Each structure stands twice: as C-alpha cells, then as structure tokens.
Amino acid sequence: MRDAALRLGVDIRFGYRVSDVIQSDNRVTGVVGKSKDKTFAINATRGVLFATGGFTHNPELMSDHMSAPVRLGGAAKGSRGDFMKIGASLGAKLHNTAAAWLAPIPLEALVRDPQSVTTNIFALRGDSMIMVNKYGHRTVNEKLPYHELGRSMLRWDASKAEHPDLRMYMIFDKSARVHFSDGTSGNPIKPPNEHDPNLVEGETLDELAAAIRRRIEDLGPVAMAGLNIADDFETGIKQTIEEFNKHAATGTDPNFHRGESAIELFRNGPARPGNEKNPALFPFDKTGPYYALILAPGTLDTKGGPAIDSEARVLRAADNKPIPGLFAAGNCAGFPSGQAYWAGGATIGLAVTFGYLAALNVSSNK
Numbered sequence: 001m002r003d004a005a006l007r008l009g010v011d012i013r014f015g016y017r018v019s020d021v022i023q024s025d026n027r028v029t030g031v032v033g034k035s036k037d038k039t040f041a042i043n044a045t046r047g048v049l050f051a052t053g054g055f056t057h058n059p060e061l062m063s064d065h066m067s068a069p070v071r072l073g074g075a076a077k078g079s080r081g082d083f084m085k086i087g088a089s090l091g092a093k094l095h096n097t098a099a100a101w102l103a104p105i106p107l108e109a110l111v112r113d114p115q116s117v118t119t120n121i122f123a124l125r126g127d128s129m130i131m132v133n134k135y136g137h138r139t140v141n142e143k144l145p146y147h148e149l150g151r152s153m154l155r156w157d158a159s160k161a162e163h164p165d166l167r168m169y170m171i172f173d174k175s176a177r178v179h180f181s182d183g184t185s186g187n188p189i190k191p192p193n194e195h196d197p198n199l200v201e202g203e204t205l206d207e208l209a210a211a212i213r214r215r216i217e218d219l220g221p222v223a224m225a226g227l228n229i230a231d232d233f234e235t236g237i238k239q240t241i242e243e244f245n246k247h248a249a250t251g252t253d254p255n256f257h258r259g260e261s262a263i264e265l266f267r268n269g270p271a272r273p274g275n276e277k278n279p280a281l282f283p284f285d286k287t288g289p290y291y292a293l294i295l296a297p298g299t300l301d302t303k304g305g306p307a308i309d310s311e312a313r314v315l316r317a318a319d320n321k322p323i324p325g326l327f328a329a330g331n332c333a334g335f336p337s338g339q340a341y342w343a344g345g346a347t348i349g350l351a352v353t354f355g356y357l358a359a360l361n362v363s364s365n366k
C-alpha cells in the first residue's frame with residue numbers, strides 16, 4: 001500500500017500527532033497537531049479521514065470502556081484513543097466501545113518492558129500442553145481460535161465475585177518444546193536450547209507450582225490484576241494433568257473436545273512423530289523438566305469509537321446525521337462487527353474497505 005501511495009504522489013509524513021480538527025461553516029476542513037515540538041495545521045478541502053487505531057495504550061479509556069479488566073495488547077504503541085476525544089468534542093455518537101479484538105498475550109515481557117513489541121499468541125501449540133487458572137484447573141479448549149480463547153479469559157464467576165481466568169498458566173513439558181517450537185503465529189514455546197527469561201521451570205510438578213508462586217510474587221499484584229493463586233494450586237495442577245493424561249492417551253478430551261475441529265488441527269500443526277490418535281493431545285512426559293508461561297488476555301486493539309455509516313461518515317449523537325467532512329475507518333471507528341471476530345483479516349479487511357468507501361464519497365464531492 002505504501003508503494004502504491006508513493007507511486008500516486010501521496011505525501012506520507014511520520015511523527016505528526018493530530019490533536020484536533022479545523023472547522024469552517026460547520027464542516028471539518030483540516031487538522032492541527034504537533035510534530036516534534038512544533039505545531040502544524042493541514043487544510044483538507046474535501047474531508048478528513050481518521051485511521052488512528054484504537055485505545056489499547058490509553059489506560060484511562062481502557063478502564064472506562066472495557067467490560068473486563070483487559071489492560072495489555074499488541075496494538076501499535078500510538079493507539080491511544082485520540083479520536084475518541086476528538087470525535088466526542090465534535091458531538092459524535094460513540095459505538096462498540098466495550099469491544100476489542102482479543103488474543104492471549106505473554107504477560108511477563110510486557111510487565112518487564114511495557115514498550116516492548118510483544119506479539120499476541122494466535123495459536124497455543126503443543127499436544128502435551130494445557131492452560132490452567134489460579135485453581136490449577138483447565139477452563140477451556142486451549143485450541144480455540146485466538147479471539148474466542150482471549151474472551152474465555154474474561155469469564156466472571158459471580159459466586160466468587162472474581163474474574164478467575166484473567167491470568168492463566170500455560171503448562172508444557174520438554175517434548176512440547178522439542179516438537180512444537182516452530183516460532184510461528186506468536187507461538188511462545190521456544191526450542192529446548194533457547195533461553196527464555198519468561199519461562200518458569202521445575203523438575204517436578206510440585207517444583208513448577210512453587211516456582212510459579214515465586215514468580216507471581218516478583219511480578220506483584222498490579223501485574224497479576226490482584227489475583228493470587230489458590231492454596232491448593234499444586235494439588236489442582238497435579239490432578240488436572242493426571243486427568244488430562246488419562247484421556248490424551250486415547251486421543252480424547254471429554255471435557256473440552258480438543259482437536260475435534262478442522263480449524264484447531266490447522267492451527268495446531270502436524271502431529272508429533274508416533275502420535276496416530278489426535279495431533280492436539282499427548283500425555284505429559286513422565287519426568288521433568290516442566291515449564292509454565294503466564295498469559296493474560298490481550299487486545300490486538302480495541303474496536304470502538306465514533307460511529308460511522310456505510311460510507312464511513314462519522315455520525316453526530318444529537319441527530320444521527322453525518323458530521324460534514326469527517327470520516328473514520330479501522331479501529332478508531334465504532335466497528336460494525338460488534339464483539340464478533342469473523343476470521344483472520346476481518347480487522348484489516350474492514351479497515352481498508354471503509355477507507356475505500358470514504359475515498360469514494362470524498363471523490364464524488366457529495
């Protein structure tokens with residue numbers, strides 16, 4: 001797209017942060033903002049199209065709008081929700097602001113360095129691998145598509161008044177590292193000879209559980225979203241793995257039906273050599289080492305903001321009519337998909353489509 005834009009003579013500028021629009025005769029006719037320490041103003045006679053991303057990296061907006069405490073994400077670091085404020089100041093109607101594109105994300109890398117470019121996890125690889133919560137229990141089919149897996153982590157347990165799955169522990173063994181460390185789709189399992197500072201290790205499951213406890217203390221309550229692991233976490237993990245192993249040996253998962261759908265098997269990758277039953281399931285190694293990674297629900301970005309119509313025109317709250325000259329596309333706009341994530345590409349696909357519709361509208365001089 002960049003090459004095509006340059007070929008057509010588009011003037012692409014970096015380091016310009018728009019803070020407001022210029023208006024004349026009730027029409028948006030340009031933008032103002034800052035580049036380095038200097039202010040700038042750009043006039044646009046036909047209209048302004050915002051494509052400034054969601055608000056993943058604006059803690060205040062995340063706290064105000066997300067329905068559960070999601071605080072981390074792999075979105076562009078500039079996704080700070082500027083258009084929420086700019087749109088609201090123009091009287092725009094807000095839409096879909098509690099929704100986000102979700103996928104689990106490794107917690108520790110982002111806690112260590114919030115500016116690090118940490119990718120979300122698009123497939124939990126591994127057959128001798130499970131994900132457990134603070135009680136050491138599995139809660140979900142670990143091979144679900146990433147958005148559904150991320151959403152499962154937001155579960156509210158009304159009887160305990162908590163989100164028990166906001167921090168999950170991905171547990172696996174050495175064989176999983178040997179057979180499933182392919183480095184694709186954000187797969188966080190590294191090969192056995194590669195050091196990973198985020199990995200928690202133990203020679204036995206008891207040692208692993210104790211090491212997880214220590215790691216959680218190091219990370220602190222803010223990173224852990226206030227969740228402590230339960231007193232019987234160790235027992236929970238051991239019972240869960242015993243139960244998992246029993247069924248995995250027969251290639252079945254009676255509780256969550258892992259590995260029974262085509263999309264799961266596609267994302268899982270091929271079976272390890274010798275596994276003829278279910279490529280997504282295999283009993284854990286009888287002896288350690290065992291490993292854990294701490295996962296959190298993360299956004300690819302949020303997808304709510306000023307509402308748009310079918311021509312990407314931003315709508316006014318007062319009368320549901322377009323604000324003249326103002327357009328939006330992508331995650332800065334109230335996305336028409338609601339909570340749904342139809343498939344990979346639904347994000348960029350719709351962003352590009354609405355950008356195109358805005359351009360058609362502007363070029364037709366409506």
Ligand SMILES: Cc1cc2nc3c(=O)[nH]c(=O)nc-3n(C[C@H](O)[C@H](O)[C@H](O)COP(=O)(O)OP(=O)(O)OC[C@H]3O[C@@H](n4cnc5c(N)ncnc54)[C@H](O)[C@@H]3O)c2cc1C
Binds near residue numbers: 019054074079330
């Ligand atoms: C790890 C990862 C993998 C992904 N893989 C896929 C995939 O395979 N397929 C797919 O369809 N989607 C994928 N997505 C989602 C996709 O990247 C986003 O949904 C998409 O980039 C959103 O486009 P956008 O134009 O709305 O915003 P962005 O791409 O976030 O771009 C917004 C830009 O605006 C800038 N900006 C913000 N505020 C201002 C301001 N005030 N002034 C000027 N500039 C500003 C930001 O810095 C940023 O550069 C992935 C996301 C992640 C995190």
